[in-house]
């Protein structure tokens with residue numbers, strides 16, 4: 001592993017992933033919550049790379065990991081991850097054999113799938129309790145429907161999931177009350193109880209539950225106003241200057257000629273575009289760092305190239321430009337890019353970074 005991003009083998013554009021910051025973000029959450037972590041590494045660890053992220057997070061001795069599909073479990077197993085892995089999306093009975101073979105722990109939330117899991121051989125499972133999101137799980141006020149089933153086949157754990165934990169609107173408190181009602185109506189209280197995602201962790205102190213399930217905070221995205229902790233940046237999207245163009249008054253830049261030079265200007269062409277996951281909505285608005293100084297995207301983002309205004313900055317072909325992350329003393333956060341890209345979700349910005357950008361892993365990023 002290298003620590004110098006400018007020494008990266010990639011010449012065009014890539015993502016520097018700071019595994020040191022990832023682990024420090026996890027450690028901060030663990031200290032704050034006072035219980036073990038189940039880092040959510042679904043969707044390839046939000047696009048950063050599930051295997052390297054999970055391996056780095058082993059330093060925190062997590063209770064286990066969380067994913068969304070059996071294939072994601074298989075990928076981690078193939079890489080030698082032996083910790084517990086929960087699948088936090090409902091599975092169809094057709095997936096049960098593969099889930100069991102990969103030693104996955106399914107999260108089940110309806111009578112038919114619980115019966116099918118038991119009938120197909122059983123094994124450890126957790127009960128998903130629905131408290132306000134109506135996405136997955138059994139309604140908190142309908143637990144009676146499965147009382148007999150769970151008496152005969154008790155789940156090892158039970159959990160719920162908050163729909164707006166990044167807001168201060170009282171909703172997670174209501175969901176937690178419903179969760180408690182559900183737990184009280186089970187014949188027996190399961191040994192492991194869990195509820196908090198990133199927003200739910202940083203909005204309260206010590207966790208009352210068995211473990212916490214952070215995702216986005218680990219990867220450097222904060223949880224808005226009211227958060228008691230802020231993450232360090234983990235993702236640094238870099239692109240190099242491929243060409244420089246000197247423009248005369250009235251010259252235009254990129255498709256549809258939306259950017260027009262007033263007087264003489266200079267633009268630099270970067271080797272990154274929307275096919276890399278650098279969103280088209282960032283045209284004429286996206287922030288960029290060149291030698292630690294801010295500038296802005298000029299014109300529309302194209303599939304493979306994006307131009308930035310470098311009129312007032314020293315710039316040479318081959319220079320490194322940062323589109324997300326830190327360079328020098330300046331930082332462009334994922335949240336800032338999401339807002340500028342027409343109020344996208346920061347989760348979508350991260351998971352939208354495409355495989356054409358190699359991920360380069362570092363113990364530290366300057």
Ligand SMILES: *Cc1c(COP(=O)(O)O)cnc(C)c1O
Pocket residue numbers: 040088161196197198199213214215216217
């Ligand atoms: C994705 C997910 C999380 C993590 O959510 P963040 O907001 O990224 O922290 C936690 N629990 C479940 C069930 C999830 O699906």
